[in-house]
Structures are given as C-alpha cells and as structure tokens.
Amino acid sequence: MTQRQVTVEAEVGLHARPAATFVQTAAKAPLDITIAKGSGKPVNAKSILSVLSLDVRKGDIVVIAAEGDGADEILDRLAEIASAP
Amino acid sequence: MNELTGTGVSPGVGFGPAFVLNWEPPVPEPGAGHGGDAEAERARAERALADVAADLEARGARVGGEAREILNAQALMARDPGLATGVAGLIDAGASAARAVYEAFGAYRAMLAGAGGYLGARVADLDDVRDRAIAVLDGRPPPGPPASRDALDGPPGPYVLVARDLAPADTAALSPDVVAAFVTEEGGPTSHTAILARALGVPAVVACPGAASIAAGTPLLVDGAAGTVRPAPPDADVAAALGIAAGREAALAAVTGPGATADGHPVPLLANIGGPDDVEAALAHGAEGVGLFRTEFLFLGRSAAPGEREQEEAYLAVLDAFPGGRVIVRALDAGADKPLAFLPPPRPEPNPALGERGLRLLRAHPGILETQLRALARAAARSRADLQVMAPMVATAEEAAWFAAACREAGLPSAGVMIEVPSAAVRAADLAAEADFFSVGTNDLAQYTLAADRQVGALTGLQDPWQPVLLDLVGLAVAGAAERGRPCGVCGEAAGDPALACVLVGIGVTSLSMAAPALPAVRAALARHSREECVLAAAAAVTAGSPYEARAAARANLPGLAELGL
Numbered sequence: 001m002t003q004r005q006v007t008v009e010a011e012v013g014l015h016a017r018p019a020a021t022f023v024q025t026a027a028k029a030p031l032d033i034t035i036a037k038g039s040g041k042p043v044n045a046k047s048i049l050s051v052l053s054l055d056v057r058k059g060d061i062v063v064i065a066a067e068g069d070g071a072d073e074i075l076d077r078l079a080e081i082a083s084a085p
Numbered sequence: 086m087n088e089l090t091g092t093g094v095s096p097g098v099g100f101g102p103a104f105v106l107n108w109e110p111p112v113p114e115p116g117a118g119h120g121g122d123a124e125a126e127r128a129r130a131e132r133a134l135a136d137v138a139a140d141l142e143a144r145g146a147r148v149g150g151e152a153r154e155i156l157n158a159q160a161l162m163a164r165d166p167g168l169a170t171g172v173a174g175l176i177d178a179g180a181s182a183a184r185a186v187y188e189a190f191g192a193y194r195a196m197l198a199g200a201g202g203y204l205g206a207r208v209a210d211l212d213d214v215r216d217r218a219i220a221v222l223d224g225r226p227p228p229g230p231p232a233s234r235d236a237l238d239g240p241p242g243p244y245v246l247v248a249r250d251l252a253p254a255d256t257a258a259l260s261p262d263v264v265a266a267f268v269t270e271e272g273g274p275t276s277h278t279a280i281l282a283r284a285l286g287v288p289a290v291v292a293c294p295g296a297a298s299i300a301a302g303t304p305l306l307v308d309g310a311a312g313t314v315r316p317a318p319p320d321a322d323v324a325a326a327l328g329i330a331a332g333r334e335a336a337l338a339a340v341t342g343p344g345a346t347a348d349g350h351p352v353p354l355l356a357n358i359g360g361p362d363d364v365e366a367a368l369a370h371g372a373e374g375v376g377l378f379r380t381e382f383l384f385l386g387r388s389a390a391p392g393e394r395e396q397e398e399a400y401l402a403v404l405d406a407f408p409g410g411r412v413i414v415r416a417l418d419a420g421a422d423k424p425l426a427f428l429p430p431p432r433p434e435p436n437p438a439l440g441e442r443g444l445r446l447l448r449a450h451p452g453i454l455e456t457q458l459r460a461l462a463r464a465a466a467r468s469r470a471d472l473q474v475m476a477p478m479v480a481t482a483e484e485a486a487w488f489a490a491a492c493r494e495a496g497l498p499s500a501g502v503m504i505e506v507p508s509a510a511v512r513a514a515d516l517a518a519e520a521d522f523f524s525v526g527t528n529d530l531a532q533y534t535l536a537a538d539r540q541v542g543a544l545t546g547l548q549d550p551w552q553p554v555l556l557d558l559v560g561l562a563v564a565g566a567a568e569r570g571r572p573c574g575v576c577g578e579a580a581g582d583p584a585l586a587c588v589l590v591g592i593g594v595t596s597l598s599m600a601a602p603a604l605p606a607v608r609a610a611l612a613r614h615s616r617e618e619c620v621l622a623a624a625a626a627v628t629a630g631s632p633y634e635a636r637a638a639a640r641a642n643l644p645g646l647a648e649l650g651l
Binding site: 009012015016017019020023024027043044046047048049050052053055076079080083084085 | 154157158161162165166167168193196197200203204207211381382385386387388423426
C-alpha cells in the first residue's frame, strides 16, 4: 500500500472545485484509491459524496492511499490537487 | 400582503409579476418493490442516473462559467460509484428503482445535513439530483421556469421567479432579460441560487419566510441588497426604487476610460490579480493594467519549484492582456504560514507574520528569486507591456538595494518595493534612493503598525484602513518617494473604497490598484471630485481622532459620493 499525507490548503477545503477535480482525477485511474481525514476511516476517493462527507477543511490533514502499478504517479497528482491553495 | 423580509444575497432592485415554480418532487412509497427482475431494474436505475448526469452536463456546457462548474459537480453526484453500489444493493433486496434511488441518496443526505454550513447547503444540490432521477424513472421530467417571457400571459417584461428553493439546473440558463429577481423561501448566502444570481447580475432574496405562499402573478418589488420583497407596491414606489438603482448603475457605467480626477489629474486604476485566470475580470472592469500580480499560485502546493519556462509562459499570459499597459509583478511572497513544499521545512515560528517571510525568505533561498526574475525578464522581452517587479516585506533600505541589484542583474529595468512595514514608510526617502517605485500594502501596514494580527477577528477595528495613523504613514511614503521623484501607489484594500481612494489621491498617491469589481465605483468617485477636493478631504481625515471620524470628515468634503449612491 502506497500513501501520501498532505495538508489541505484551499480556502474552501476539499469541497467545491477542489473536490470535483480530485474525484475526477481519481476516477480516471484504474486502481482502487482511498482518502481518509487524519486517522479516520478511509473512503472511496472516486466518490464525490464520500469525499464531501469527510468535510475536509483548510488545514486538515488527509491520507490518500492506493496499491498497484502507477500508484505513485496517481498519488502524487492527487496529493498536489489536495494541497493546492 | 405585507412586505416579506429574507436575506439579500445579490444586490440590485427588480420588479415584475411573480412566476411561482411549484413542483412537489415525487416520493416513492416506502416498501415499493419491483416486479422480480432485479437485473432489469438495476439497469433502469443506472440509465436514469446516467441520463440525469448527461442532462446536467449538457445544461452546464450551454451556459459555461460558474454555473457549469456547479452543474458538473451535480453530475458527479449522479455518477457516484458509492451511490450506484447502494442503489444496486437495495434493488437486489427487492426495492423498486425509484425507492432504491431515494433511500441510497438518503444516507449521504443525512451526513451532509448533519455537517451544516457549506455542506448543509449542498443538500439542496443532492436533493435536486435525486428528484430528477426519480422523475425520470416515473416518466415525468420536472418542470423548469420558462426560458422566455413569451411563454407567459400578462404584461411583457421580466418576471420574478419565486420558489421554495431553486435548482442550479433551473436558474443557470436564465438571463436578466427574462428574470427580474429571484425569491426563495429556503436557501442561504452560500446556496447556489445566491452564487448564480450574483453571476447573472440578477437581484435575489433567499431564506424568505412566506415566499412560497405568494400567489402567481402578484407584482413584486425585490431589493436584493436590503433583502425585502414588497407585494403589489404603489407605482410611485416602484418608479422611485428602480430610478435610484438605475441612476447609480448609469452613473457608474457612464464613467469610462483612464482614471482621473474631475480636473483631469490622472490616477491610473489597476487591478490586483492572483494569476492569468483573473485577467478577464480585470479587463471587463476597465483596468488600465495590473498593480499587484501575486505569483504564489505558481509555487504553493508544488513538490518541485516551477521551471523558468513554465513561469515565463504564465507571466506572458498576463502581460499580453495589457499591451502598452503597466503590469507590476510581486516576487514570491511566502512564509511559515504559507510554506513551500520544495524548500526545507521552516523552523517553527511562533509568529509567522514577524518571521522569515517575503524578501527575507527569498534572500535565504536566492536561487528561487533568480529563476523568477529571469523568467520575468524573458517574458518582458516578448511582450509590449511595461513590466515592473516589486519585493514584498521590505523593512530597510539595504534590503531594497539588494532586491534592486538582483533585478538589474536579471536585466529588469524597474525594481520597486512594497511599503508594508512601518520602518519602510518612516524611512521612505532612504528606500526611494534604492528603489524605482513604491506600492503601499495597506492591509499588512495596518497589521504591523497597530500590532493587530490580520487573522484575529476580534481585532478588525484596529485593522480599519481609515485608522488615521495609516494615512500618516502613507503620507510619509509619498513624501519620501517624491524627494527622489519616484511614484507611490497603493495596492491594498483601502484603494478599493471610493471615499478612501479620493483621500489617498489627496495625500499624493499616484496610482490605485484593487480587486477588479471595485474599479467602476472608484473611477466614478474620482471623476466627480477635483484634486483640490481630494486634498481637502485628506486633510480633514488625517486630523481626525478615529477611523469613524476620519471617514465622516472625508465624506463631508466629497459631495459627489452621495450623488453616486456610494
């Protein structure tokens, strides 16, 4: 299991545009990807409703995880989206 | 019927007959089952959700902009894989497709509603997707508001759209020619009705109790700033309300062209931008150039520093929008509160505002500044805009000299400094000997002068840009710049306040840069007053004892503001 831990920097948190971009990017990858807030329960990163339900705010830490070929690459991109201001 | 009061979320005044959108979304009965072919029922549910997603995306593509983003986000909900799993499970357990959709959405709905705030406001978006999917399964697509006035009886002219709540899919395609105002019983300032109303420039009142019981056809006078809805108002009141609104709009729109006082003293009006995406709004509001181009968007949230080529293209995208105009780029302004992932983590700073930030950070990592300045020089060489570069968080003349030398080394002709630290304002003449121009950042200047952290809400009174001491410091910066014949602009929030803008010009500030939407009001305010009047207003404000008195004293000397409704 590969994972990335990042702090969310966007003013709106992982909602609105950042959430949509995050989910759309995750959905394109042929891997199972999860996201968790802090040490909370991981949810499907391809599900906008699950990601919104985490209620990630600016300054929160999220852990994004995936396993398999290309995990590093997709996790880097998702980490960049999640931490963009 | 008495006047109704709600929350005004999109300013302006609208008048027209009520068009009441009354659609009670179908609720499938608990326990409703399917005929036994679970596989076929699952396929039906999948198709309905896919149809709704495609319809929302198509509507978004037609209107573009912010509405498109909102509708695409709703489409993502319809395509949610977690939701699809829930729907399939419920159908396998015997539920009809419609009931399965209803229940599967319900689980997420409870989570969002429980969170309240911004997420709570998304419940309306979620419900809309659910209702549309169920309506498709029932074979009864939901009605929307008429997209043209021709479809309605009664006098011509736009109508006031009244509903319990409005879905983005309904409001996105409307235009101010068709709709005079929105009134909803539910919703809040962050609801999508509010966001789309502002984007369309249509007045809107939300969270308005009693709105849903307004009878169709009732003439309504809606004030989207005050949050009031008056049913069947007297003609004279309608004429007066529309007259005031139209007068203000016309007065602001009538003043175009470069910024200047009534007697022709030029004051370039520039926009503050955070990246190439903001250029369109700057141009739309008549910016003559850019007075503050924040470059942090290129650096923050990156695991590696952006390359010279990437930066060059981003700068060029802005420069090309202002051929012959001025574009002032601020060098990277980072600090412990906005750390850069590609630098070693900063040592913990108990007070980041007073820490290693702005120019101090650039001096600690000179390679980053060198690349940025080289990229700027390359962009300038390919463009017809007048590129100037300035340093953030400069406290001493020695720092100004260091930055100016770095800019000259890179081949950049104009190097300025921001005046944000009181020491820089007090010793402005020394800094002016090293820098080519000044730009006063009033927000940080207030924070440092009054020792009031910008992030602490309880201290907003000390952050008031009308604090007379700030006017004193702007005066010192202007005088120091003038000794060396240097220009001194202002790029803080203060520049976007029409009254304060006049005062700053009276103090001797040579250009004003602000958020683009503030430009028309500042342009109109300057055009109404002579430089002499601005000087008198400044003198009155500077001698006041408090922000409140300074504002009142300045306004007493600026009679044109009231005429403009500002």
